[in-house]
Amino acid sequence: MRKLALLVVGIIALATPASTAEKGFYLGAGLGVSSLDVRDFAPEYAHLRFEQSDPGLKLFAGWRVSKFFAAEVGYTNFGDVRQWEGGNLEFFQEADIGVSMFSAVAIGLIPVSDKVDLFGKLGYAAWDSSVHTISDGEQEDLSSSGGDPTFGIGLAMRIKKFGFRFEGEWLQIPDAGEVFLLSGSLTYIF
DSSP states (O other): OHHHHHHHHHHHHHOOOOSSOOOEEEEEEEEEEEOOOHHHHOGGGTTSEEEEEOOEEEEEEEEEOSSSEEEEEEEEEEEEEEEEEEOSSSSEEEEEEEEEEEEEEEEEEEESSSSEEEEEEEEEEEEEEEEEEEETTEEEEOOEEEEEEEEEEEEEEEETTEEEEEEEEEEEETTTEEEEEEEEEEEEEO
8 A cells, every 4th residue: 555655646746747637538448456256246156266367357438528527438347257166077166257337427537737637436337247157067147237326536647648547446236246446547538
């Protein structure tokens, strides 16, 4: 946490002042680490040992309307988690979980300098969760979908037409739990 605070202070200190914040249309893509937990989506498989987790991915497009406000739409794949136990035909259990969402959010910006902003976002997400389980040869699909609020916070830095964002995003799925993605993204401002 201390290293993160020093990084934020360093970015702010190195940001070169400019006349105004870049306004207009932007595109971005990022990678991150998510917190998908088998206990939330398939509690009866919580005892399985962890095998692998895929990185999260996000793609987004937005419009910075003013120095303090932007609107954005995006796709986020929180990645997949696989847990399993066993190894013979008589006893084998596996749980594969993945969550993705399409979102539309409003973004409030707090300029720290002309090139660095703190931001918060709040919006709506249409999500899908895919939960596939295998237990002793029996397969079950516990997949579901829905729509719920999503929110996030982060730090954005711009250098000419390019930008970098470091952010955390949350999605609360009823009857399953919270999904979180910590990501870094590159943006291009048109």
